Amino acid sequence: MTNVTEELRLDGRTAWVTGAGKGLGRAMAVALSQAGATLAVTARTASDLEQLASELSDLHGGKVLVLPGSVSDPATVRTSVERVTEWTGRLDVVVNCAGVSPHFTRSERVTDEAWQQVIDVNLAGTFYCCREASKVMLEQKRGSIVNVSSVHASTGFERIAAYAASKGGVEALTKALAVEWADRGVRVNTLAPGYFRTDLSSGLLDSRWGERIVGGTPLGRVGEADELGGAAVFLASDASRFMTGTTVTVDGGWTAW
Numbered sequence: 001m002t003n004v005t006e007e008l009r010l011d012g013r014t015a016w017v018t019g020a021g022k023g024l025g026r027a028m029a030v031a032l033s034q035a036g037a038t039l040a041v042t043a044r045t046a047s048d049l050e051q052l053a054s055e056l057s058d059l060h061g062g063k064v065l066v067l068p069g070s071v072s073d074p075a076t077v078r079t080s081v082e083r084v085t086e087w088t089g090r091l092d093v094v095v096n097c098a099g100v101s102p103h104f105t106r107s108e109r110v111t112d113e114a115w116q117q118v119i120d121v122n123l124a125g126t127f128y129c130c131r132e133a134s135k136v137m138l139e140q141k142r143g144s145i146v147n148v149s150s151v152h153a154s155t156g157f158e159r160i161a162a163y164a165a166s167k168g169g170v171e172a173l174t175k176a177l178a179v180e181w182a183d184r185g186v187r188v189n190t191l192a193p194g195y196f197r198t199d200l201s202s203g204l205l206d207s208r209w210g211e212r213i214v215g216g217t218p219l220g221r222v223g224e225a226d227e228l229g230g231a232a233v234f235l236a237s238d239a240s241r242f243m244t245g246t247t248v249t250v251d252g253g254w255t256a257w
Helices: 023-034 046-060 074-088 112-140 161-184 209-215 225-236
Strands: 014-018 038-042 064-066 093-096 143-148 186-193 247-250
Touching: 014 023, 014 074, 014 112, 023 038, 023 046, 023 093, 023 225, 038 046, 038 074, 046 064, 064 074, 074 112, 093 112, 093 225, 112 143, 112 161, 112 186, 143 161, 143 225, 161 186, 186 225, 225 247
Parallel strands: 014 038, 014 093, 038 064, 093 143, 143 186, 186 247
Antiparallel strands: none
């Protein structure tokens, strides 16, 4: 009989989390570490990663590989994956959480530069990470990739056209890769959060839009970052071994209306 508790463990596996410096990425990195994974973390700000690595080392005794850089640069992504595999000899889990927040601007006023920045990081960066990680995972004939999307990949909202387009692209990319790699042991799924309170979202949540956001969430509140960790561990682990190409939504009921 299958032991679900054991299936959720990630002992002996190497996980790479992008966007791990703050917010949801940080929370998911912590959860994967708690589940036993050996952790590599990427973000643009090295000091945020060093602080996370220090805290996790104190709590769990394991070393954390710090890989500062932007996922929008293919060469940086390639080097990061090489460093991970040199470090542990394998790569079992990738959580692609690196992203930039929407430019909360009316669509007719979005500049070319703002549009391109969001697409380069949120969509192209996710592809670069999937592509480079897959080269290791396909050789292993095993791996789980979790691409972080958003409820706004499937639901509309004002002033976030670039962000919504990028996250819709992430979900389409996930399905394509899942189908392509399934017969070689690599699973690809999407985790779509609703509204969570983080450093990046606090400005919006504390503005006049916050009341509308909470009012649109059946549970009557926004999420806390650590409430996303369990879903990330589930998708990373063998507990979800018959899942690929799908989206797990954690949104307090936002998309249920």
